[in-house]
Amino acid sequence: ERALLRTRAGTLVLVFLDDAALHYSWDKAKNLPLPDMRLPAYAIRSLDEGQTWTDQFTLTDGWCGCDQDIIQTTDGALVVPSQELLFDKGRHATVPYISRDDGKTWTRTDRILDIGGQGDHAGAIEGTLEQLRDGTIWLLLRTPLGAFHESRSSDGGQTWSEVKASAIPATSAPGKLKRLSDGRLALIWNSLPNVGYKTREELSLSFSEDEGKTWTPPQLIATNVGSRLSYIHMFERAPGELWVTTMQGGLRVVLHEADFL
Numbered sequence: 001e002r003a004l005l006r007t008r009a010g011t012l013v014l015v016f017l018d019d020a021a022l023h024y025s026w027d028k029a030k031n032l033p034l035p036d037m038r039l040p041a042y043a044i045r046s047l048d049e050g051q052t053w054t055d056q057f058t059l060t061d062g063w064c065g066c067d068q069d070i071i072q073t074t075d076g077a078l079v080v081p082s083q084e085l086l087f088d089k090g091r092h093a094t095v096p097y098i099s100r101d102d103g104k105t106w107t108r109t110d111r112i113l114d115i116g117g118q119g120d121h122a123g124a125i126e127g128t129l130e131q132l133r134d135g136t137i138w139l140l141l142r143t144p145l146g147a148f149h150e151s152r153s154s155d156g157g158q159t160w161s162e163v164k165a166s167a168i169p170a171t172s173a174p175g176k177l178k179r180l181s182d183g184r185l186a187l188i189w190n191s192l193p194n195v196g197y198k199t200r201e202e203l204s205l206s207f208s209e210d211e212g213k214t215w216t217p218p219q220l221i222a223t224n225v226g227s228r229l230s231y232i233h234m235f236e237r238a239p240g241e242l243w244v245t246t247m248q249g250g251l252r253v254v255l256h257e258a259d260f261l
Contacts, residue, residue, distance in 0.1 A: 001066045003015040003067055003080065005070045005071070007103065012046040013099075014053070015041065017066070017067065021038055023039070024037060032087075032118075040061045042057060043080070043103060060082060062085055064085075065126070066231075068233075071137070073156050077100050079097070081094050081127035081129055083127075089118065091116070091119065093114040094125060096139075109158060110159075113163050115149060117144070124149050127139050130178065135156075136153065138152055146170070147168060147170055148175065149164060150164060169192075170189055170190060171190035173200045174231060176188045176189070176233065180236055183209075184207045185212055187208070188204070189232070190202060190204075190230055201229060202222070202229065203230075205221050205255070216260075216261075230247070231248050240257040241255075
């Protein structure tokens with residue numbers, strides 16, 4: 001998985017994992033990772049429409065299971081909710097990174113967004129985020145607890161609130177939160193709630209006109225019975241025209257916002 005953004009200056013910024021270095025190593029008896037478990041994550045950028053790439057920056061050299069979203073704030077900062085493995089605790093957490101030079105260099109914030117637990121998929125991970133009209137950054141995190149958990153930043157991503165359960169039920173899978181050109185927030189996710197890990201068979205779409213306080217009832221947009229349909233990317237190609245893809249399930253679909261309102 002990866003996250004791709006064009007900044008307002010025209011720079012392409014890509015956050016990605018190095019699958020060539022992937023080494024999964026988990027002690028099932030102790031339910032802890034072994035020291036050589038590794039999947040590094042990097043940020044890199046292009047100044048020429050993706051023809052060449054430069055300024056590769058290591059976000060984490062340990063294990064990052066998935067970095068899936070990136071935003072640019074109103075003041076120009078780039079924010080990535082990166083995932084890190086807490087080796088001594090046997091679970092994952094989210095650590096935001098900030099770039100203030102259009103993706104050339106990155107700063108790891110001091111905040112570790114952690115909800116506890118133990119296991120190779122435990123923790124608060126695979127976040128999606130958007131900036132609200134009041135400047136607050138709203139982050140929704142995948143958890144195995146039957147709902148997204150949330151954290152907020154009121155200073156451009158430098159500091160974050162305590163992680164707590166949101167009011168959005170969800171399967172243990174990442175969602176995709178995006179601001180549309182008409183000002184609405186759109187959320188696509190596996191909306192069937194469950195505690196623990198469950199096959200992700202259905203994708204739903206909801207909209208919010210009040211900055212996430214309330215949402216339209218989830219509308220089913222795709223099913224993949226008996227298999228997975230998850231790890232979503234959403235791109236608004238033109239006003240109201242949403243391109244939606246998934247890594248798991250191979251969904252490729254164009255949706256029109258007006259059909260769902």
